[in-house]
Amino acid sequence: xxxxxxxxxxxxxxxxxxxxxxxxxxxxxxxxxxxxxxxxxxxxxxxxxxxxxxxxxxxxxxxxxxxxxxxxxxxxxxxxxxxxxxxxxxxxxxxxxxxxxx
Numbered sequence: 001x002x003x004x005x006x007x008x009x010x011x012x013x014x015x016x017x018x019x020x021x022x023x024x025x026x027x028x029x030x031x032x033x034x035x036x037x038x039x040x041x042x043x044x045x046x047x048x049x050x051x052x053x054x055x056x057x058x059x060x061x062x063x064x065x066x067x068x069x070x071x072x073x074x075x076x077x078x079x080x081x082x083x084x085x086x087x088x089x090x091x092x093x094x095x096x097x098x099x100x101x102x
Contacts, residue, residue: 002031022093029056051094058090 001007011028013021030048033055034041047055068077075083 007032023097026056026097049097051090051097062086 011025013025015021026048030045033044033048035044044055051058062074062078063082064077066077
């Protein structure tokens, strides 16, 4: 796909936890965004590896907050405990990513 420049606009990685969906998606994104300029590619890869914007957008469902309506922001009605839990899960993914990249 990549060599023939026929990369679809979206992929859906599905499967049980721990099989490498996130890691594979990230490695593919790095490959697609690599350029001929080695310094630029190293910069972009470092941003991917650190899960930094604007190169990475993490999209995942959030639990509904108490009394949440369609006009509320995504995290407005979530408790601090839930927000901290989500943040911890993202940090764990980052640590696992760093370990697997070595």
